[in-house]
Amino acid sequence: MARPSDTKIRIQATARELFLEQGVQNTSLKQISDRLGITKPALYYHFSSREELVRSILQPVVAELEAFVAGREPGEGRRLLEDYFDLIWHYREEIAMVLHAPTVLVELDLVDRMWLWRKELTTLLLGPAPSDAARIRATVAFGGMSDCVVEHADLPRDVVKAAAVDAALAALGPLGRTDP
Template identity: 35%
Template sequence: MSTSQSPRSGTRARIIAVALELFSEQGYEKTSLREIADRLGVTKAALYYHFKTKDDIVHGIVATMAAPIDETIAWGEQQTWSPAVRDELVRRFAAGMTERIPLLRFFHENQPALRESPAGLEFKARMAAMARLVHGPGASFDDRLRATMALFSVNSAFFLLKNDTEDASGCQPHGGGSDHAATLDDAVAGALTVALENAARIEPRQGV
């Protein structure tokens, strides 16, 4: 059985990749379907065959790039909550987001436009489902907050990495401070360390 990608699915993947580039470079609202088609080297009609609107493209981006979150949620829903399951959820989430850094940047840089969009609401729902699995049933407000902080510390680490990369490319002088510019490995390790530290403070519950 062939595992090669069909021409249609290959074109959809290219559209998603190029749209993500443009949305990240100049913003969702400032990017037109014409610009996406031009960068792809196709007609606008050819683009319409796969995606009718920019919202459709964003939905495709989320569905494609949020796959690791969906897989982690599906795994977590089959488990009985325990500190070990909690930590494994955090590890799986961090690993999945490491492979999906462009998605995090895209959402961060286009928050106003995406906050109430269908795709934005779907991503928000995924994060809420992840947090519920991390803190487990019967959690206190503090534990729900710790679970949310654990997950967002992963997102924040990659946001800081982006800032470090931009500072380095701008050749800023080193005299202004002693901050250490992070590498991707630093960001991954730091994200997981801080996420697990937050998660570890979630109190195990009796009878769960």
């Protein structure tokens, strides 16, 4: 696989900063090129549109989430939640970007994939036929952890992880206490 150029990486980093500062929809390619001190055509050489640029920033998140779900065994409870936390903490800026501009999920056709990942994570955690109450608790567990990595990104990772995983396990109720 070809390695991205330094310019491409710089464009993505600058775009990520601007997207977090002012939102995806409020950031133009001109603003990105101005901040970088490059011409707009130079930016277009690497990314033909804002959508393509956003997709390139989110692609590693998508790939890692898919690999994460595919590489897990059912019944890993606490370990699954801890590893999931580590993954989403690593991508907290990208998650914040999407939370501030949820239309990005629609534009990049990620809504269905996102729900599928959540369903697969729930199945890994609870098995193939969980009760409605268990599925609701899993939604609170995974959703709460995702919110924590964004809302508390200014705190030390280990502090947030311990509290978020414990809260997720508490939300799961007796199901969350089956692992050592």
